[in-house]
Each structure stands twice: as structure tokens, then as C-alpha cells.
Amino acid sequence: MEMKRKQLGTLTLVAALFAGTCLLSAPAKADTAAGxxxxxxxxxxxxxxxxxxxxxxxxxxxxxxxxxxxxxxELTAIITGGKGKMPAYKTLSADQVKDLVSYLRSLKK
Ligand code: HEC
Structure with a gap:
């Protein structure tokens, strides 16, 4: 009984460490709502x-x-570089443009 509880504790610790590592190493996801x-x-x-x-x-x-x-x-290039009457948004950060593209993608039918 005592042994089992110890093993469970170790398992929980390993799982928690693993989850933490995954969270830290995951690339930042685009924020569609911010976009x-x-x-x-x-x-x-x-x-x-x-x-x-x-x-x-x-x-x-x-x-x-x-x-x-x-x-x-291509969408990123149009947003940052402009096209025709579309103004270039050079001051937006790469993350902001990513959020905008993510929002545009969310509209796909
Ligand atoms: C002053 C008006 C104006 C503003 C403000 C503007 N756009 Fe545009 N945008 C245009 C026009 C006009 C086009 C079409 C350009 C062309 O195809 O000649 C366009 C095209 C685009 C396209 C390509 C879509 C297609 O038809 O293929 C994207 C993506 C885009 N805009 C994103 C944005 C985003 C994101 C913003 C805000 C950060 C923005 N635009 C602000 C006028 C504007």
C-alpha cells in the first residue's frame, strides 16, 4: 500500500513536469480575438x-x-507592404499581423 502511494506520487510529478515542459515549449499561438x-x-x-x-x-x-x-x-505581405489603395502597416509587430491573419482565417466559410 505504502509503495503504491509513492509510485502514484512519482507518476503525478512526472506528469506535471511533462505538462509544464509542453506548455513552455509550445510556440505562441495567434490571438484571434485580439486580431x-x-x-x-x-x-x-x-x-x-x-x-x-x-x-x-x-x-x-x-x-x-x-x-x-x-x-x-501573401496576406501578411499585403498587410505589411500594402497593395494598390491598401496602405502598408509597417508599424505592426509580427505577432499583431499574425493575429490579424488568424482573424481573417477564422472567417473562412
Ligand atoms: C484606406 C483603406 C484601407 C485600410 C484602412 C485597410 N485596407 Fe486592406 N485593402 C484595401 C484595399 C483597397 C484593398 C484591395 C487592394 C488591391 O487588391 O488592389 C485591400 C486589400 C487587403 C487584403 C487583401 C485582400 C484581397 O482582396 O485579396 C488584406 C488581407 C487586407 N487588405 C488587410 C487589411 C488589414 C488587416 C487592415 C488593417 C490593419 C487593412 N487591410 C486596412 C484598403 C484598406
């Missing part, structure tokens, strides 16, 4: 609060296949 908030604050003027696009700006529905078929790298 959505940023989009509404900075991008909605031209893309619409729901990212469905604005007729007057000739922006496309972000949930459409035409937008979604582009790679993360």
Missing part, C-alpha cells in the same frame, strides 16, 4: 466591421474563396 479587435479598430473603415468588404472601397469579402485561397505569407 478581430485590431481589425475593427484599424481596418473596418475600408473593409467593413465584419470584413465583408465595402462597395465604395472595392474591397473584397475576406471570407470569400478569392481571399482565402491566398497563403498566410
Amino acid at each position: 478581430e479587435a485590431m481589425f475593427k479598430a484599424k481596418c473596418a473603415g475600408c473593409h467593413g466591421a465584419d470584413a465583408k468588404g465595402k462597395e465604395a472601397m472595392k474591397t473584397r469579402d475576406m471570407s470569400s474563396a478569392d481571399v482565402q485561397k491566398q497563403s498566410d505569407a
Whole structure:
């Protein structure tokens, strides 16, 4: 009985250490909610609060296949480098752009 309890304790400790290591080594995940908030604050003027696009700006529905078929790298390049009337957002951090792309991906139908 005493032995079993000790083994269980060791097992719990090993499991806890393992879980801790996994958490620490996992790459930072994009924050979709932060991306959505940023989009509404900075991008909605031209893309619409729901990212469905604005007729007057000739922006496309972000949930459409035409937008979604582009790679993360392509969307990132447009956000940071601009395209046509789309301004370049050079001051956003890589993580912020990742959050924005993650939000756009979440709109995929
Ligand atoms: C001043 C208006 C304006 C603002 C503000 C703006 N955009 Fe744009 N955006 C555009 C226009 C216009 C296009 C279409 C560019 C083209 O294809 O010629 C575009 C295209 C894009 C595309 C490519 C989509 C497609 O149709 O393939 C992405 C992604 C994008 N914008 C993201 C963003 C994000 C994220 C923000 C906010 C950080 C933002 N935009 C802010 C005007 C704007």
C-alpha cells in the first residue's frame, strides 16, 4: 500500500513536469480575438466591421474563396507592404499581423 502511494506520487510529478515542459515549449499561438479587435479598430473603415468588404472601397469579402485561397505569407505581405489603395502597416509587430491573419482565417466559410 505504502509503495503504491509513492509510485502514484512519482507518476503525478512526472506528469506535471511533462505538462509544464509542453506548455513552455509550445510556440505562441495567434490571438484571434485580439486580431478581430485590431481589425475593427484599424481596418473596418475600408473593409467593413465584419470584413465583408465595402462597395465604395472595392474591397473584397475576406471570407470569400478569392481571399482565402491566398497563403498566410501573401496576406501578411499585403498587410505589411500594402497593395494598390491598401496602405502598408509597417508599424505592426509580427505577432499583431499574425493575429490579424488568424482573424481573417477564422472567417473562412
Ligand atoms: C484606406 C483603406 C484601407 C485600410 C484602412 C485597410 N485596407 Fe486592406 N485593402 C484595401 C484595399 C483597397 C484593398 C484591395 C487592394 C488591391 O487588391 O488592389 C485591400 C486589400 C487587403 C487584403 C487583401 C485582400 C484581397 O482582396 O485579396 C488584406 C488581407 C487586407 N487588405 C488587410 C487589411 C488589414 C488587416 C487592415 C488593417 C490593419 C487593412 N487591410 C486596412 C484598403 C484598406
